Amino acid sequence: MNFAKGLILCGAIVAASANAQLRFEISGVGSTQIPVAVASFADEAIAPAIVSNVIKADLERSGVFKVIDAGRVISETSAVDYNEWKARGARALVVGSVSKLADGRYDVRYKLLDAVNSGELSSMGQSTAARYTRLAAHKIADDIYEKLTGVRGAFATRIAYVNENRANRLYKLEVADADGEGTQVAVTSNEPIISPSWSPDGTKVAYVSFEQKKPIIYVQDLVTGGRRVVVNQKGNNSAPAWSPDGSKLAVALSRDNHTQIYVVNADGSGLRRVSNSAGIDTEPQFSSDGQYIYFTSDRSGGPQIYRMPATGGNATRVTFNGNYNTSPRVSSDGKTLAWVSLRNGDYGLYAMDLATGQELRLADNATEPSFSPNGKYIMYATEAGRRKTLAVVSVDGRVKQRLTTNAGTIREPNWGPFMK
Known part of the structure; x- marks a missing residue:
């Protein structure tokens, strides 16, 4: 996990080989x-x-x-x-x-x-x-x-993730059905791909590519196969996250010598800085109503989760337990925060009821969480047999699923929206 890649194919998504499918293994059931x-x-x-x-x-x-x-x-x-x-x-x-x-x-x-x-x-x-x-x-x-x-189902949704084969220097941004079937390749590169983020309408994925030997933020259109550069400023361009209406992206840029949060229009115009600290501000995520941005900052000495107005302004600290809290994600109903906390030498996945502040540890050995669009499940990256793969846990921690594959290292999951 970090706090703080030449292009082969980039076109319309293409079907992957059958042996690259993800498979679910289920353990635990609801109460x-x-x-x-x-x-x-x-x-x-x-x-x-x-x-x-x-x-x-x-x-x-x-x-x-x-x-x-x-x-x-x-x-x-x-x-x-x-x-x-x-x-x-x-x-x-x-x-x-x-x-x-x-x-x-x-x-x-x-x-x-x-x-x-x-x-x-x-x-x-x-x-x-x-x-x-x-x-x-x-x-x-x-x-x-x-x-x-009484809750909308999320079986007909899709997930995006990075499939990495370092031995062959091959990185793929892949899209699959929520059950791991129907894998399709959106982007393939000889340089790293990170941080995929679905647009709210499910037609595009923003991501970071190192194909120009520096991190640049792109948006890939999954319908037309076209893509465009959204942010390519001096320094690092990272951590894209869509606003709920799809009109903007929150990003983390180091253009001003240290990483801060910016907001940019989806077409790349109108870039403006919204965080202002002497530390590192990164990993922005819009709240479900678009009024706030949750982010990770070390302004208090170590990484913690903060919240500020989406237009900028005073930030309020959200996490207080543990000295290392990163990767904030907010459920679609705005009631639950998921994040990763390093405690006792292990990266654990936690969920917090934002109304009460009550925390629940959901999974061990977890990074890169992403909520299902109905807010009932969280997908995350984990390790199995020294290989990164994906897993899913229900927000009450009772239901656990592990996705297995024989195709490389799977990481950085992002669960797509409901499809119209």
């Missing part, structure tokens, strides 16, 4: 689990993805649900014996079907049935291209999650 039976969808074998399998994997990975395999095919038009599913302990039943349309797309339909009260809770129909059948399944899982918990 209470909702039992949900999931049936095989009628004719789902005709599609590129088995929709019911994707739904079951999503629900199981969340730790919120106890998934009951229905053991048979049930379409959304089938008659259902609610007493059977109630007797099997199911709170809800998921049924559906897949059919192929004349234009080559797939029609994916589903219903969520209330096994206790013998009624329908939700339904959905989607017509989707073959390559998006997994996405259709994730959207169904999101609907189930929301209808049964």
